[in-house]
Amino acid sequence: MIPFLIRRFATMVMTAICLTFIVFFLTNLPPNLEKVAKSEAGSRISDAEVQSWLERNGYAQPLVIRYGEWLGVVPGWTREENGTTTGRCIERGQDPATAPRFCGVIQGDWGFSTVFKEDVGGIVTKRLGLTGWLMLFVMLLMVPLALTIGVLAGMREGTKLDRSLSTFSIATTATPEYVSGVLFITVFASSVVGLKWFKGSATSAMDDITFANFFLPVLTIALYGTGYIARMTRASMTEVMTAQYIRTARLKGVSFANVVLRHALRNALIAPFTVIMLQFPWLLNGVVIVETLFNYKGFGWTLVEAAGNNDIELLLGCSVVAVFVVLVTQLISDIGYVFLNPRIRIS
Numbered sequence: 001m002i003p004f005l006i007r008r009f010a011t012m013v014m015t016a017i018c019l020t021f022i023v024f025f026l027t028n029l030p031p032n033l034e035k036v037a038k039s040e041a042g043s044r045i046s047d048a049e050v051q052s053w054l055e056r057n058g059y060a061q062p063l064v065i066r067y068g069e070w071l072g073v074v075p076g077w078t079r080e081e082n083g084t085t086t087g088r089c090i091e092r093g094q095d096p097a098t099a100p101r102f103c104g105v106i107q108g109d110w111g112f113s114t115v116f117k118e119d120v121g122g123i124v125t126k127r128l129g130l131t132g133w134l135m136l137f138v139m140l141l142m143v144p145l146a147l148t149i150g151v152l153a154g155m156r157e158g159t160k161l162d163r164s165l166s167t168f169s170i171a172t173t174a175t176p177e178y179v180s181g182v183l184f185i186t187v188f189a190s191s192v193v194g195l196k197w198f199k200g201s202a203t204s205a206m207d208d209i210t211f212a213n214f215f216l217p218v219l220t221i222a223l224y225g226t227g228y229i230a231r232m233t234r235a236s237m238t239e240v241m242t243a244q245y246i247r248t249a250r251l252k253g254v255s256f257a258n259v260v261l262r263h264a265l266r267n268a269l270i271a272p273f274t275v276i277m278l279q280f281p282w283l284l285n286g287v288v289i290v291e292t293l294f295n296y297k298g299f300g301w302t303l304v305e306a307a308g309n310n311d312i313e314l315l316l317g318c319s320v321v322a323v324f325v326v327l328v329t330q331l332i333s334d335i336g337y338v339f340l341n342p343r344i345r346i347s
Contacts, residue, residue, distance in 0.1 A: 008334065012327045023319040024067050027312045033059050035310045039114060056081075058088055068113070070316065072104020085297065105320060112315030115305060120317040123302065128321060130206055131291070131298035134217065135283045142222040142229070143276055147269070149226070150233020154268065155260055157238045166234065173227030177286075181220040181293045189216060202296035217294045221287060225279055232275045237268040277333035281326040 037053040038045060045053070054060050056076040058069070068074030069088055077086030085096040089103035103109040110120035153165040160197070189200035199213040240246065241264055249259050288300035295301075301319070306314035 002172040004338075005335075008331055012331065015327060016323050019040070019323045020071075020316070020319060023325060024070065024316060025063060027315050028059075028066065032310055032312065032313070036114065036312060041309070041339065056086075068104075070104050072102050072106035072109070072149065074104075075101040076103050082225060108210070110317045110320075113306075113311055113314045114311045115311040115314065120313050123314060123323055124317045125298075127297065127299045127302040130289060131284065131300065134214075134221070134287060134291075134296065134298060137214065137218045138221045138225070138283060139279070141218060142225050142279070145222070146226040146229035147233055147272065149230040150272065151237055151260070151265065151268070153230070153234040154237025154241060157241070162234075165230070169227035169234070172223045173231070175224070177220050177224050177289045178293060181216070181290060184216045184220060184295075200294070202291075202294040206297060210283055217290050217296060220290050220293075221283065225282070229272055229275055229279070233268065233272045236271045237264065240264045240268045243267075273336055274333050277329050277336065280329045284325050285322055 028205050033054055034050055036059075037050045041049065041053045051060070056079065058066065058079075061069075061077060065074055076090075078085060078087035078090070080086075087096070087099065089101065089109075090099040108121065110124065112118070113120050113123055116123055149169060153162045153169075156162050156247055183211070184198075185200040188195050189198045190196070198216050199214075200216070202213055202217050204210075205213045207219075242263075247260060249263055250256075254263075276288050284299060285303070286300075287298065288304055291298045291300040292298070292304060301323070302314070303318045304323050305311070306318060
């Protein structure tokens with residue numbers, strides 16, 4: 001297990017470096033840098049003034065050097081003008097002699113947001129916490145519901161119950177969140193139908209989560225993911241129920257309930273476990289539509305604001321979090337799969 005973890009960690013580090021470099025390259029293309037210069041120095045400045053601003057603020061250096069500065073493995077740039085020393089790691093009014101040489105992601109300096117006028121680290125932490133609550137309640141609703149539907153359908157393959165649950169699963173997966181979300185708001189949170197059971201906005205949930213202001217966004221996301229997990233669970237359960245050891249247990253007189261719970265269920269959950277773990281990256285980035293629809297200012301909403309306003313530092317911060325979540329969940333998925341499947345553990 002230890003050599004496996006070492007190899008996985010090495011792969012994770014290399015993958016993170018490659019992915020963040022690609023995002024850094026795309027966000028630092030010349031048109032994007034020009035927009036940053038005009039947003040900071042004035043929209044009517046000339047091309048020469050744009051180039052001058054980029055040179056003064058360290059954007060004229062080679063891409064690899066700037067990526068190393070952002071990462072924190074290359075010393076930050078410095079510049080002297082009129083007897084005053086400025087630089088990436090030198091804060092306003094700080095003595096250059098006391099300023100650190102390295103100030104990147106590794107050192108905890110994620111940059112400054114040009115839109116929110118705050119440190120990127122603080123913004124990402126706050127918004128990620130809000131989305132974390134949303135992900136938690138979605139998983140608490142989605143996973144038990146999907147597993148129950150999948151197991152019940154797989155136990156009785158070809159029956160009316162199986163066909164009904166399979167139809168429900170396909171319908172939920174085929175319905176986008178922006179469709180189901182609008183329908184839920186119209187039916188349960190507006191005066192069109194008259195059922196004002198819930199609130200059509202989740203803005204108040206940012207300060208105080210209640211059933212009324214948080215259930216609709218949770219239900220909207222959960223239903224979309226339920227069908228996929230349920231279909232995977234049904235397929236796995238159907239395959240396990242036709243295995244030879246299940247037939248042997250039935251011939252020995254073991255009750256159907258014990259066959260399902262003690263013999264079939266654990267093996268049937270091996271494949272769905274991987275799918276469930278992959279829902280975390282999807283939830284982190286896939287809540288963009290729902291958070292925008294319900295005006296819930298979480299991680300997805302922040303990502304949209306950063307992209308729409310060309311906030312490079314905030315986009316890079318969001319990309320670091322997204323890459324980290326994807327890699328960690330895949331690692332947990334691989335480790336869990338090894339423990340659930342004895343054949344992989346033995347090999």
